[in-house]
Amino acid sequence: xxxxxxxxxxxxxxxxxxxxxxxxxxxxxxxxxxxxxxxxxxxxxxxxxxxxxxxxxxxxxxxxxxxxxxxxxxxxxxxxxxxxxxxxxxxxxxxxxxxxxxxxxxxxxxxxxxx
Amino acid sequence: xxxxxxxxxxxxxxxxxxxxxxxxxxxxxxxxxxxxxxxxxxxxxxxxxxxxxxxxxxxxxxxxxxxxxxxxxxxxxxxxxxxxxxxxxxxxxxxxxxxxxxxxxxxxxxxx
Numbered sequence: 001x002x003x004x005x006x007x008x009x010x011x012x013x014x015x016x017x018x019x020x021x022x023x024x025x026x027x028x029x030x031x032x033x034x035x036x037x038x039x040x041x042x043x044x045x046x047x048x049x050x051x052x053x054x055x056x057x058x059x060x061x062x063x064x065x066x067x068x069x070x071x072x073x074x075x076x077x078x079x080x081x082x083x084x085x086x087x088x089x090x091x092x093x094x095x096x097x098x099x100x101x102x103x104x105x106x107x108x109x110x111x112x113x114x115x
Numbered sequence: 116x117x118x119x120x121x122x123x124x125x126x127x128x129x130x131x132x133x134x135x136x137x138x139x140x141x142x143x144x145x146x147x148x149x150x151x152x153x154x155x156x157x158x159x160x161x162x163x164x165x166x167x168x169x170x171x172x173x174x175x176x177x178x179x180x181x182x183x184x185x186x187x188x189x190x191x192x193x194x195x196x197x198x199x200x201x202x203x204x205x206x207x208x209x210x211x212x213x214x215x216x217x218x219x220x221x222x223x224x225x226x227x
Contacts, residue, residue: 006158032213043203043217044159057212093158095215102147102166102213106158 003027004096006107013084014115021079021110023094029074030096034104035067038091050077084114118142121204121218130227134191138204138218141185145206147213148180150189153201153220162202163189194225 003026013019023033032051036044048064050056050071058064066088068080077096081088091111095104121138128134136150147166151159163178165171165187171178179188187206191198204218 002161004158034214043219044215046214049212049214091156095158097213102207102209103149103161103164104213104215105161106151109156109158111156 002103002105004030004094004105004107006094006110008110009108010111010113012113012115015085016083018080018082019084019112021081021092021094021112023077023079023096023107025075025096025098025105028096028098030077031074031099032097033071033077034095034097035069035077035079036093036095038093038109044093047079081112084112086114088112089114116141117219118216119204119206119218122221123219125222125224127224127226128194130194130196130225132194132225134194134198134223134225135188136190136202136204136221136223137186137188139186140206140216142206142208142216143182143185144208144210145216146209147207148178148187149205149207149215150176150178151203151205152198153203155200159203196225196227199223199225 007022035047048056048058056069071077093109095106150163153159168182175192177190201220203220205215
């Protein structure tokens, strides 16, 4: 149990375009989802926390207008990187937890490359 | 000083040896302690989850928590080459929405 999927697993886009990444909990209802980014050889950096049906809470320094997060259902959250630039190239990972548990389960990650 | 300190390694051990990993932390409010394994270009995989001081065993993995010393450990018995990965400790406080605070990760290499 506790499987989280992400789509796509990798994406290449041109500078200035927008990219949407989906995160789904496959076998449980995720009341809270988290979005992270990870640079090579570094640990995960939390970008934002989203609770189903509520606006996301962004960490300090993360531009909410650039990284749009939607958590419209208990099994799906999306991250849209708007007007992507090469410095947005990174590994984006989501995690999810259900209301009755404290652990977070991570998706496989999405590698974004902006040309 | 970081909230959670973890030796980056790399830690190289021969196959079959015990891998010993640890993290120290400064925030006494942390309630939940997790160990994740992350292979290159993959998402972290939850290995162990504990919330009290003491030991917890699951197969080849043993997690230890010492809240008085603010120190947690993960032991991997009978290590295999497939255990070669980066191991991340993570901690959280329920009142803070269970946001995870990660250590920097320890890279482990198990040599056949």
